[in-house]
Amino acid sequence: MAVYTEVSDEELSAFLETYDIGTVLSYKGIAEGVENTNYFLHTTQGSYILTLYEKRVREADLPFFLGLMQHLALKGLNCPLPVSNRRGEPLGRVSGRPAVIITFLDGIAIRRPTAQHCGALGAALAKLHLAGQDFAMHRPNALTLEAWAPLFAQAEAQADTVSSGLAERTRRELAFLAEVWPRGLPAGIIHADLFTDNVFFIGPEVSGLIDFYFACTDAFAYDVAICLNAWCFETDGSFNLTKGQAMLAGYQAVRRLEPQEVEALPVLCRGSAMRFMLTRLVDWLNVPPGALVKPKDPLEYDRKLNFHRHVKHAREYGLEA
Amino acid sequence: MAVYTEVSDEELSAFLETYDIGTVLSYKGIAEGVENTNYFLHTTQGSYILTLYEKRVREADLPFFLGLMQHLALKGLNCPLPVSNRRGEPLGRVSGRPAVIITFLDGIAIRRPTAQHCGALGAALAKLHLAGQDFAMHRPNALTLEAWAPLFAQAEAQADTVSSGLAERTRRELAFLAEVWPRGLPAGIIHADLFTDNVFFIGPEVSGLIDFYFACTDAFAYDVAICLNAWCFETDGSFNLTKGQAMLAGYQAVRRLEPQEVEALPVLCRGSAMRFMLTRLVDWLNVPPGALVKPKDPLEYDRKLNFHRHVKHAREYGLEA
Incomplete structure (x- = not known):
C-alpha cells in the first residue's frame, strides 16, 4: 500500500x-x-x-x-x-x-469477517462466476500448477531459512499436486485473488469487488478454494467451520457446485494454499531495500496447506451433505 | 506521506x-x-x-x-x-x-505555483493573520531563534558531510541572527508552515489552508518570510521576482505591512531559511531504517539563505515602493 x-x-x-x-x-x-x-x-x-x-x-x-x-x-x-x-x-x-x-x-474492506460476511462473499463469488460466463476474452492462469515449480526454484535453496523442513515439505507437496491436479472442471472467469482487501461491504451486504488484476480463466472451484483459504481461517491458524458453511451455502444458493467440483475441493485448497505460500515466499526472500510494502508471511499458507492435507471430503469445510 | x-x-x-x-x-x-x-x-x-x-x-x-x-x-x-x-x-x-x-x-495542492497562485496565497495569509487576532490562546514558536542553536548542536559534527563548509557558514549565520533578530514586530497567530502542500486551490482561488500543527504566536512578517521562501523560488534556486511581487501585493491588499516589518523582512527571510535548513539537516542525518518518508534536502534552504544574505531591502523581494 x-x-x-x-x-x-x-x-x-x-x-x-x-x-x-x-x-x-x-x-x-x-x-x-x-x-x-x-x-x-x-x-x-x-x-x-x-x-x-x-x-x-x-x-x-x-x-x-x-x-x-x-x-x-x-x-x-x-x-x-x-x-x-x-x-x-x-x-x-x-x-x-x-x-x-x-x-x-463505497464500502469497507472487512479485515475480520464474520460468518455473515462469508455467506455474502460466497454469493458474490458465484454471481461473479455466472456474470463472467459470456465474456469473450480468455487469459490463462499464470499462477497455477505449471508455474509453481519454477516459482519454487527461485526460493528452494533458502526455503529452510524461513522454516525448518519447508523445502522438503514443498517438494513432496508439489509432486503430489502434479499427480492429482484435477482437469476438466467447470471453468470460466475467476477472480483468483479475492482476499478481504478486495471485497467492500456496507453493513452485511457486499457493495463491491475490486482489484481484478489476477483474474483469469480457470476452474470456478479453484476460486472457491482461494476464498476458503482467505476468509475462513482465524488468525491463530484454526479453520472456522461456521464460516466455511456460510460461504459454501452462500455460493451454492447462487451456483450449485457439481459433484466433481465437490470431490476436487480438498486438492484445490491445497493447490491454492501452495500458490500463495510460494509467491509470498519468493517476495519474502526478495524484499528490496527501502521497500514500502511489508511482505506477507508465507508460513501462514504453509500452515493452511498442512490443514488441507488432512481433509478427506469437502464436508469438512462445511459443505452441506 | x-x-x-x-x-x-x-x-x-x-x-x-x-x-x-x-x-x-x-x-x-x-x-x-x-x-x-x-x-x-x-x-x-x-x-x-x-x-x-x-x-x-x-x-x-x-x-x-x-x-x-x-x-x-x-x-x-x-x-x-x-x-x-x-x-x-x-x-x-x-x-x-x-x-x-x-x-x-476540496482543492488541489499546486506543486508549481504561478504568480497568480502566489498572489492568492499572499491574500489568504493576510486573512489568516487578521482572523487569528481575537483568538484567545497562545503558543510560543518552538522553532524560532532560541531553538536553532540546540538544533544545530545535533547536526554540527556531521554538517560538513552534507556540504563542505556548512558547519562554519551556519555558525556565522546563527551568530549574526542572534545579534540582529528583530523584536517587537506586530505579532499574532501565524501558520509557520504554509508550504504548497498545505494550500488547496480550485482554479486560481485558494479553497483551503490545512495542517496547522506548527501554528504559533509570532511575528506576522515571519510568516510572510516563510512563504517567500516556500513559494517564490524556482527549482533551480533562482528567486522569481514576479512571484514575490504578486505575493506581497496580495498580502498588502488585505493587511498593509508596517515600516518596521518591511525593514525586518530580509533578516526574517534569513531566519526562516535557517529554521527549515536546520530541521531538514537534523532529519537528513537521522533517517531511521525503513523510513517511509524521504527526507527533504537541507541544502535547498542553505542556498536560499545565501540568496537572502545579499538582499538589502524588501524591494528586492518585489515589495512595491
Whole structure:
C-alpha cells in the first residue's frame, strides 16, 4: 500500500483533459493496492479512482482486465467501471505509466469477517462466476500448477531459512499436486485473488469487488478454494467451520457446485494454499531495500496447506451433505 | 506521506459511534501529511478526514491547534473544522493515538505555483493573520531563534558531510541572527508552515489552508518570510521576482505591512531559511531504517539563505515602493 509514482498537477490536468468527467476538485494518493499507485479523485461529476499500473502488471494483460471490469459492471455486478476517454478508450498514460480512471465504490474492506460476511462473499463469488460466463476474452492462469515449480526454484535453496523442513515439505507437496491436479472442471472467469482487501461491504451486504488484476480463466472451484483459504481461517491458524458453511451455502444458493467440483475441493485448497505460500515466499526472500510494502508471511499458507492435507471430503469445510 | 497506524474496522466503528456524523460508507488511508496518519472518510453525511496524531505532535499542544482551527473556520476562513463528538469535544483516541475528525476540503495542492497562485496565497495569509487576532490562546514558536542553536548542536559534527563548509557558514549565520533578530514586530497567530502542500486551490482561488500543527504566536512578517521562501523560488534556486511581487501585493491588499516589518523582512527571510535548513539537516542525518518518508534536502534552504544574505531591502523581494 503505497504511492509509487507521484503525478504532477500538469500531468494530471493534461490527462484529465482527455476525459469528459468534469473539473477536478481534489485528488489524493491513497494507501490501497499493493501492486499499483492509486489516487482518489473528486470532480464536479463524482468520485473516481485513478490507477497507475506499476511494472508488476503486464501491459499486454490490461485490455483483458479492463474489458472484464466493463463486462461485469454492465452485467450489474458491483465492480469498478473503467471510464472511457474522449476517444472511447479506457486505457491512457500518465507519468510514463499505463493509467485508467475507474468509478469509485463505497464500502469497507472487512479485515475480520464474520460468518455473515462469508455467506455474502460466497454469493458474490458465484454471481461473479455466472456474470463472467459470456465474456469473450480468455487469459490463462499464470499462477497455477505449471508455474509453481519454477516459482519454487527461485526460493528452494533458502526455503529452510524461513522454516525448518519447508523445502522438503514443498517438494513432496508439489509432486503430489502434479499427480492429482484435477482437469476438466467447470471453468470460466475467476477472480483468483479475492482476499478481504478486495471485497467492500456496507453493513452485511457486499457493495463491491475490486482489484481484478489476477483474474483469469480457470476452474470456478479453484476460486472457491482461494476464498476458503482467505476468509475462513482465524488468525491463530484454526479453520472456522461456521464460516466455511456460510460461504459454501452462500455460493451454492447462487451456483450449485457439481459433484466433481465437490470431490476436487480438498486438492484445490491445497493447490491454492501452495500458490500463495510460494509467491509470498519468493517476495519474502526478495524484499528490496527501502521497500514500502511489508511482505506477507508465507508460513501462514504453509500452515493452511498442512490443514488441507488432512481433509478427506469437502464436508469438512462445511459443505452441506 | 504514509499511513503509520493501521486502524481496524472495530476500532473505527467504536470511535465513530462517539460522533454524530452518520454511517461510514468508506475509509481509505491517504498519502497526505508527513507527521500524522490520515484517512479519508465518506459517511452518509459527508466527507471527512480522520487524523491520528503520531508522536511528533505534542499532545499538550492539540487543544491549541484544534481550538485555532475551530476559531478560524467560524471566522469564515477556509480551513478544516474539527468535528466535536457527542460529548462536545473535538479530541478523541483511536488505536492508542489522539485522533480527530475534521471536515474534508476540496482543492488541489499546486506543486508549481504561478504568480497568480502566489498572489492568492499572499491574500489568504493576510486573512489568516487578521482572523487569528481575537483568538484567545497562545503558543510560543518552538522553532524560532532560541531553538536553532540546540538544533544545530545535533547536526554540527556531521554538517560538513552534507556540504563542505556548512558547519562554519551556519555558525556565522546563527551568530549574526542572534545579534540582529528583530523584536517587537506586530505579532499574532501565524501558520509557520504554509508550504504548497498545505494550500488547496480550485482554479486560481485558494479553497483551503490545512495542517496547522506548527501554528504559533509570532511575528506576522515571519510568516510572510516563510512563504517567500516556500513559494517564490524556482527549482533551480533562482528567486522569481514576479512571484514575490504578486505575493506581497496580495498580502498588502488585505493587511498593509508596517515600516518596521518591511525593514525586518530580509533578516526574517534569513531566519526562516535557517529554521527549515536546520530541521531538514537534523532529519537528513537521522533517517531511521525503513523510513517511509524521504527526507527533504537541507541544502535547498542553505542556498536560499545565501540568496537572502545579499538582499538589502524588501524591494528586492518585489515589495512595491
